Amino acid sequence: MTGYILRRVLQAIPVFLGTTFLIYFMVFAMPGDPILALFPGRSPDPAVVAQLRAQYHLDQPFIVQYFIYLGGILQGNFGLTFSGEAINDVLARTFPVTARLAGLALTFLAISGILVGLVSGLRKGKLFDATSLAVSLLLISLPIFVIAFVAQFVFGIQLGWARTTVGSGAPTADLILPAVVLASASFAQIMRLTRASVIETAGLDFVRTAYSKGLSRGRVIPVHILRNSLIPVVTYLGTDFGTLLVGATITEGIFNVPGVGNTLFQAIKRGEGPTVVSFVTVMVLLYLVVNLLVDLLYGLLDPRIRYVK
Amino acid sequence: MSSNSPTGPSAGPGADGRSATHFVASLDETPLVETDTVQVSERPSNLWIDAWRDLRVRPMFWISAALIVLVIIVALMPWLFTQTPPNNDCHLSNSNAGPAAGHPLGFTKQGCDIYSRIINGTSTSVSVGFIVIVLTTLLGVVFGAFAGFYGGWVDSILSRLGDIFFSIPYILAAVVIMSVLSQYRSVWSISLAIGVFAWPQTARVLRSEILRVKNADYVMASSALGLSRFKILLKHVLPNSIAPVIVITTISLAAAIVAEASLSFLGVGLGSDIMSWGNDINNAQNDLRTNPQTLILPSIALSLTVFAFISLGEVARDALDPKARALR
Numbered sequence: 225m226t227g228y229i230l231r232r233v234l235q236a237i238p239v240f241l242g243t244t245f246l247i248y249f250m251v252f253a254m255p256g257d258p259i260l261a262l263f264p265g266r267s268p269d270p271a272v273v274a275q276l277r278a279q280y281h282l283d284q285p286f287i288v289q290y291f292i293y294l295g296g297i298l299q300g301n302f303g304l305t306f307s308g309e310a311i312n313d314v315l316a317r318t319f320p321v322t323a324r325l326a327g328l329a330l331t332f333l334a335i336s337g338i339l340v341g342l343v344s345g346l347r348k349g350k351l352f353d354a355t356s357l358a359v360s361l362l363l364i365s366l367p368i369f370v371i372a373f374v375a376q377f378v379f380g381i382q383l384g385w386a387r388t389t390v391g392s393g394a395p396t397a398d399l400i401l402p403a404v405v406l407a408s409a410s411f412a413q414i415m416r417l418t419r420a421s422v423i424e425t426a427g428l429d430f431v432r433t434a435y436s437k438g439l440s441r442g443r444v445i446p447v448h449i450l451r452n453s454l455i456p457v458v459t460y461l462g463t464d465f466g467t468l469l470v471g472a473t474i475t476e477g478i479f480n481v482p483g484v485g486n487t488l489f490q491a492i493k494r495g496e497g498p499t500v501v502s503f504v505t506v507m508v509l510l511y512l513v514v515n516l517l518v519d520l521l522y523g524l525l526d527p528r529i530r531y532v533k
Numbered sequence: 534m535s536s537n538s539p540t541g542p543s544a545g546p547g548a549d550g551r552s553a554t555h556f557v558a559s560l561d562e563t564p565l566v567e568t569d570t571v572q573v574s575e576r577p578s579n580l581w582i583d584a585w586r587d588l589r590v591r592p593m594f595w596i597s598a599a600l601i602v603l604v605i606i607v608a609l610m611p612w613l614f615t616q617t618p619p620n621n622d623c624h625l626s627n628s629n630a631g632p633a634a635g636h637p638l639g640f641t642k643q644g645c646d647i648y649s650r651i652i653n654g655t656s657t658s659v660s661v662g663f664i665v666i667v668l669t670t671l672l673g674v675v676f677g678a679f680a681g682f683y684g685g686w687v688d689s690i691l692s693r694l695g696d697i698f699f700s701i702p703y704i705l706a707a708v709v710i711m712s713v714l715s716q717y718r719s720v721w722s723i724s725l726a727i728g729v730f731a732w733p734q735t736a737r738v739l740r741s742e743i744l745r746v747k748n749a750d751y752v753m754a755s756s757a758l759g760l761s762r763f764k765i766l767l768k769h770v771l772p773n774s775i776a777p778v779i780v781i782t783t784i785s786l787a788a789a790i791v792a793e794a795s796l797s798f799l800g801v802g803l804g805s806d807i808m809s810w811g812n813d814i815n816n817a818q819n820d821l822r823t824n825p826q827t828l829i830l831p832s833i834a835l836s837l838t839v840f841a842f843i844s845l846g847e848v849a850r851d852a853l854d855p856k857a858r859a860l861r
Contacts, residue, residue: 242697
């Protein structure tokens, strides 16, 4: 296992260098003055421009600039927001809210997606299966901001069950509706993956053996079928973390949740380029770390993975 | 097991199995007789014919195909559907007004005709979708084919490069690119911003399919006959591994349409001079409480279009992938 962990961590290093280089390249090798381009449609204060030039070391050659930026990231320094607040301070303030929202969303997702997928897979071809497949196709077709607005309109405005915008301090009760919206964006994939995995596992020999030695359905389904079906679902959660990040940005923006996503959302809306770049960098790094952890978890859950190559 | 396979005709030799037309052992000697039998009268069959036979009886295929044809006609010839200009016939006196004669869906906040804006916004979504898939397919097929077919260090370099692009969620990457390209907002720049980061998925799908196909006997046979490696790739390996690429491309098209709408909704997509459902949804979001139709109607148009392409991709996957068929 130690060798596997070491190999995975080493493999992550070039990807980390590559992604940070790409983000930096996107911003600073584009046509036109990169600083002016960050202020669409207005001419910034010369003092601000001079300060940004110094902050991004634009007088140095490109590759030197990149290494200075990389050094900053490695020291946990992501720069300043437009209003001069350190990105780290903003993260410290907003991250707990986003973590609560994401935690709720993942809980809803795990319960609904895995449960519906399990029942669908066990009752393949029946009415429940057909209905949940149809619902999942519908949910895949709805962009997350459409789901968010429909939820806001139906549950917030028409029925009055939830508040359309989250109050100060983001009480958990207010986060339920945004979390359901966030979960619904990934529900279809999780449910289908669970279903496919359950159908495959339920047909394997060891399940038949379990039944034929007299075990009840109540034991075979959770212990033999479900547990072995969950491995691909867990790994999918890593890939899907990107959807979750983008989804959180849009959902937090629409419901005005005071989290990391909303900060990025507001910065995009106001055209505050440097803040956008910093937050995207933070999110991409988070995505890399989560995927590394999921890979390690995969190795832990399925010993076969550790010995490949 | 072969019950829904069209190549398993029950009309084999008779029960006695001693028909002189077959050069195989009789049925009571081996149960393999049915698969050994060649029905000369049977029509030739391959993956694509099988897939078509499967598709044409599925209502979902016809529903999504009809929707796509409709969307493409609207995109190419919006004037067939409305004569009202989407931008130049707006009167603030009509602000948020309900349906009126000649304006079946009512008006936006600026007093523009919603129906006309939806019709005229179609071509934007469809253009972005198609430009993005041309880009992702070109990049994805080149990267995936070379990585999968040549293997070794070519594979290592190309796959790691793909990993890097794959590690930045493409909407976030497009947000950064479009923030920088704020002076150059057009259908082309937004398609570029989405496509440049969306191709690794196509490359991965093609690469794993090629790994499966490249050791097939017919590939070795062509190699033995002296065909060059590159020609084998083009003539034998690619045509036999392209099916999953078609599926992922159809679904990517839908994803690209969603991405454009999301970027426009975030305000870093297309300029306000370009008709876009995402822009209209963005402009209407503050009126959700008072005038939900200004937001819901373009959302429905967007979702229906996305639905059409995704469900086409899914029925195509069911038809082309025997493993997906087994899950049905």
